[in-house]
Amino acid sequence: xxxxxxxxxxxxxxxxQPSEMxxxxxxxxxxxxLAERFGYREVMTPTFEHLELFTAxxxxxxxxQLYEFRDKAGRALTLRPELTxxxxxxxxxxxxxxxxxxxxxxxxNCFRYEEPQSGRYREFWQFGTELIGPETPESAAExxxxxxxxxxxxxxxxxxxxxxxxxxxKNLIAALPITEAQKAELHRKVDKREPTESWLHGHxxxxxxxxxxxxxxxxxxxxxxxxxxxxxxxxxxxxxxLEQLRQTHTFLEALGVKGAQLDLGVVRGLD
Numbered sequence: 424x425x426x427x428x429x430x431x432x433x434x435x436x437x438x439x440q441p442s443e444m445x446x447x448x449x450x451x452x453x454x455x456x457l458a459e460r461f462g463y464r465e466v467m468t469p470t471f472e473h474l475e476l477f478t479a480x481x482x483x484x485x486x487x488q489l490y491e492f493r494d495k496a497g498r499a500l501t502l503r504p505e506l507t508x509x510x511x512x513x514x515x516x517x518x519x520x521x522x523x524x525x526x527x528x529x530x531x532n533c534f535r536y537e538e539p540q541s542g543r544y545r546e547f548w549q550f551g552t553e554l555i556g557p558e559t560p561e562s563a564a565e566x567x568x569x570x571x572x573x574x575x576x577x578x579x580x581x582x583x584x585x586x587x588x589x590x591x592x593k594n595l596i597a598a599l600p601i602t603e604a605q606k607a608e609l610h611r612k613v614d615k616r617e618p619t620e621s622w623l624h625g626h627x628x629x630x631x632x633x634x635x636x637x638x639x640x641x642x643x644x645x646x647x648x649x650x651x652x653x654x655x656x657x658x659x660x661x662x663x664x665l666e667q668l669r670q671t672h673t674f675l676e677a678l679g680v681k682g683a684q685l686d687l688g689v690v691r692g693l694d
Contacts, residue, residue: 437546591661
């Protein structure tokens with residue numbers, strides 16, 4: 424076999440030596456075993472999906488983060504950037520008649536076209552769970568406790584658990600007098616912990632409203648941060664989200680997960 428010139432691996436990807444693969448497989452099996460003990464069952468979805476699965480909700484702007492292409496029939500496809508949407512697509516199409524709660528877990532590689540940096544690659548692996556059924560503080564606490572046990576079971580030290588409720592920020596952002604595109608940008612700013620007050624004020628949001636949003640999005644700590652947030656908001660949906668977060672924190676402690684920090688600025692990275 425002719426060797427020719429060495430070809431470098433694609434930017435943002437990694438090779439794994441045998442010793443690294445041994446450690447990876449040990450971690451993966453630990454995750455699988457814990458999920459199964461919690462009553463979850465494994466599923467798998469395709470490596471590529473229809474592009475609209477990710478643009479329908481996130482908008483066309485998300486395409487810059489995707490490996491998108493067209494097949495020979497002209498269909499718009501993308502390598503999956505994460506696994507939650509594909510698994511829920513699978514559920515809607517084929518599993519929706521299954522008895523609830525439905526507990527699923529998955530492990531697979533994902534792809535995002537972004538600038539590689541420490542801890543962030545263009546190909547990465549995601550392990551996750553979906554508990555489909557009543558959306559209660561108890562079910563949220565169970566999912567978080569499973570994730571926490573997975574991570575602590577690897578032997579990692581210095582871990583910090585921060586728990587939020589997307590409903591809080593969702594309601595706050597919905598009330599802001601900015602466009603949908605600007606709301607998506609704000610979502611990303613909160614995710615990356617970038618300053619938001621001056622940005623909001625520069626986009627026409629009244630100073631008091633911009634200050635209130637930035638303050639709440641930055642709240643972190645114990646249950647006392649919920650008391651502080653509840654003094655700011657009287658809107659029923661936001662107050663309900665805050666109370667659900669309080670209950671989740673209580674159930675976490677009952678499950679043996681101590682010291683979780685409440686963080687009202689926790690959001691997902693991809694829209």
